Amino acid sequence: MKIVLLGPPGSGKGTQASMLSEKYGLPHISMGDLLREEVKNNTDIGKKMKEIMNAGKLVPDELTVGILKQRLSKGDSSKGVVLDGFPRNTRQAEMLNEKFDAAILLELDDRIAIERMSKRRQCRDCGKIYSEGRKKCGACGGELYQRDDDKPAAMEKRLEIYHTETKPLIDYYKKKKILKTIDAMRAVDVVFSDIQKALG
Ligand SMILES: [Zn+2]
Numbered sequence: 059m060k061i062v063l064l065g066p067p068g069s070g071k072g073t074q075a076s077m078l079s080e081k082y083g084l085p086h087i088s089m090g091d092l093l094r095e096e097v098k099n100n101t102d103i104g105k106k107m108k109e110i111m112n113a114g115k116l117v118p119d120e121l122t123v124g125i126l127k128q129r130l131s132k133g134d135s136s137k138g139v140v141l142d143g144f145p146r147n148t149r150q151a152e153m154l155n156e157k158f159d160a161a162i163l164l165e166l167d168d169r170i171a172i173e174r175m176s177k178r179r180q181c182r183d184c185g186k187i188y189s190e191g192r193k194k195c196g197a198c199g200g201e202l203y204q205r206d207d208d209k210p211a212a213m214e215k216r217l218e219i220y221h222t223e224t225k226p227l228i229d230y231y232k233k234k235k236i237l238k239t240i241d242a243m244r245a246v247d248v249v250f251s252d253i254q255k256a257l258g
């Protein structure tokens with residue numbers, strides 16, 4: 059089963075993706091993690107990405123899709139996959155050209171998204187992300203900080219981009235008859251049980 063998760067920042071895509079991965083025994087591929095790994099391992103692609111980002115530019119779709127295709131060509135995703143953080147727009151979806159069985163849309167009010175993200179902290183050393191209530195990283199003891207793009211003003215901009223880019227993507231998956239819309243305002247386990255029902 060090939061599943062793709064869609065939803066605004068704060069909708070719990072990463073959490074639900076890793077729960078689905080465990081439940082169905084499928085690899086969880088997080089686009090954010092893949093990109094961070096390339097940079098961390100200082101690969102040729104990683105170096106190129108760093109250059110682009112340092113220049114304040116967006117990583118081009120060709121590069122992102124290339125990294126993902128490379129990851130998908132590994133044997134573990136032949137039976138299925140849970141993909142999170144990709145695609146962000148229809149162009150990326152078309153470039154990947156992968157047939158998914160379900161596109162799960164986690165719906166969340168902007169107000170709640172901003173509220174959730176304002177509590178988010180990231181570890182300076184290992185990059186692990188926490189939703190709230192910690193002072194130090196549970197994995198490495200590193201210092202936690204709030205990323206600039208999680209601050210309210212930046213969040214409003216991110217949500218605006220999300221809505222503009224995701225609307226056509228929602229229609230794209232609707233036409234393919236694989237879109238499942240889930241109310242992500244509720245508790246993590248309630249959302250998870252709804253996703254399982256939707257998957258049948
Ligand atoms: Zn850490």
